[in-house]
Amino acid sequence: xxxxxxxxxxxRNVPDFPKPGIQFKDxxxxxxxxxxFAHVIDTFKARYTAQPIDAIVGIDARGFIFGSALSYAMxxxxxxxxxxxxxxxxxxxxxxxxxxxxxxxxxxxxALHAGQRxxxxxxxxxxxxTALAVARLIxxxxxxxxxxxxxxxxxxxxxxxxxxxxxxxxLVEFMVD
Amino acid sequence: xxxxxxxxxxxRNVPDFPKPGIQFKDxxxxxxxxxxFAHVIDTFKARYTAQPIDAIVGIDARGFIFGSALSYAMxxxxxxxxxxxxxxxxxxxxxxxxxxxxxxxxxxxxALHAGQRxxxxxxxxxxxxTALAVARLIxxxxxxxxxxxxxxxxxxxxxxxxxxxxxxxxLVEFMVD
Numbered sequence: 274x275x276x277x278x279x280x281x282x283x284x285r286n287v288p289d290f291p292k293p294g295i296q297f298k299d300x301x302x303x304x305x306x307x308x309x310f311a312h313v314i315d316t317f318k319a320r321y322t323a324q325p326i327d328a329i330v331g332i333d334a335r336g337f338i339f340g341s342a343l344s345y346a347m348x349x350x351x352x353x354x355x356x357x358x359x360x361x362x363x364x365x366x367x368x369x370x371x372x373x374x375x376x377x378x379x380x381x382x383x384a385l386h387a388g389q390r391x392x393x394x395x396x397x398x399x400x401x402x403t404a405l406a407v408a409r410l411i412x413x414x415x416x417x418x419x420x421x422x423x424x425x426x427x428x429x430x431x432x433x434x435x436x437x438x439x440x441x442x443x444l445v446e447f448m449v450d
Numbered sequence: 451x452x453x454x455x456x457x458x459x460x461x462r463n464v465p466d467f468p469k470p471g472i473q474f475k476d477x478x479x480x481x482x483x484x485x486x487f488a489h490v491i492d493t494f495k496a497r498y499t500a501q502p503i504d505a506i507v508g509i510d511a512r513g514f515i516f517g518s519a520l521s522y523a524m525x526x527x528x529x530x531x532x533x534x535x536x537x538x539x540x541x542x543x544x545x546x547x548x549x550x551x552x553x554x555x556x557x558x559x560x561a562l563h564a565g566q567r568x569x570x571x572x573x574x575x576x577x578x579x580t581a582l583a584v585a586r587l588i589x590x591x592x593x594x595x596x597x598x599x600x601x602x603x604x605x606x607x608x609x610x611x612x613x614x615x616x617x618x619x620x621l622v623e624f625m626v627d
Contacts, residue, residue: 291538301537301558304521305561306527307525307526310521310528314522331515334514334532335530337515338514338518338528339518341516342519344519345488345522345523348484350484351487352481352482353511360478361462361464361467361478362476381478384478384482
């Protein structure tokens with residue numbers, strides 16, 4: 274396990290983004306500090322070496338940043354989960370709720386296979402809708418969701434409750450909604 | 451320098467995506483093969499250790515996959531370049547041409563500083579319009595574009611010509627448009 278670090282200090286708060294009243298937790302400031310980014314990746318690597326996984330699914334687009342670096346560090350397959358229409362070739366899709374209406378997320382139907390132990394990785398857990406849809410996609414391919422991991426979690430938005438039955442892990446919590 | 455590998459064999463051709471007549475070069479198949487993904491990252495790492503860089507700018511969204519893993523491998527800052535409206539906080543923007551109309555790409559105005567040697571990284575060089583706009587953003591912040599690097603290049607689309615004055619490097623070429 275890497276030595277401890279105050280990761281929260283490297284995450285910038287951007288008020289009123291993407292709309293008035295939202296306190297946006299911006300991980301791009303953390304990416305500018307190689308020690309902080311390495312700390313995130315190495316901490317996840319230690320956790321998922323102890324609790325083995327076979328593949329990593331990163332959620333478009335900030336989940337790609339952490340998921341692909343972790344895949345490289347752990348020498349594991351990386352699978353991108355993307356919005357409807359973005360992935361070429363054959364996909365399976367699940368809908369998830371937005372504030373107004375629904376959207377769809379997809380993965381390639383040949384990206385995972387039955388019995389694989391899979392980690393879901395994204396930058397931030399808010400309401401958990403997208404991560405839940407991604408978990409269902411993984412399960413539809415017969416693979417197991419070992420855990421859904423996030424750099425940042427916003428506990429007031431109850432993402433853990435929405436992801437009930439799926440283990441959730443996060444590195445930093447902010448008590449804002 | 452890592453041993454040689456037939457990277458082209460790991461890149462899937464998807465006909466008629468995103469529209470009829472296009473032969474889409476899909477790097478997600480490469481991401482499923484850890485030896486191939488590691489080969490890409492380690493090859494870039496060797497090149498930009500010999501020709502030093504201070505930061506990596508990855509282009510939304512597949513450029514994040516390669517750019518962030520390389521940033522982790524090289525212990526360098528990672529800067530995401532994203533479409534208009536996606537980055538929180540203060541940004542600078544450049545327009546680029548699409549087949550019909552224009553779009554805008556942005557980076558944070560505090561992500562780079564004068565004198566830094568910067569690598570642009572994306573999965574694929576086609577017409578080069580987005581990469582050129584990203585190069586201009588980097589130069590507007592006073593930083594130097596050392597090179598624009600791509601996993602795949604489609605020479606018939608003349609991206610190198612569009613990027614005139616900026617060194618271009620790619621690992622695999624496909625002679626399709």
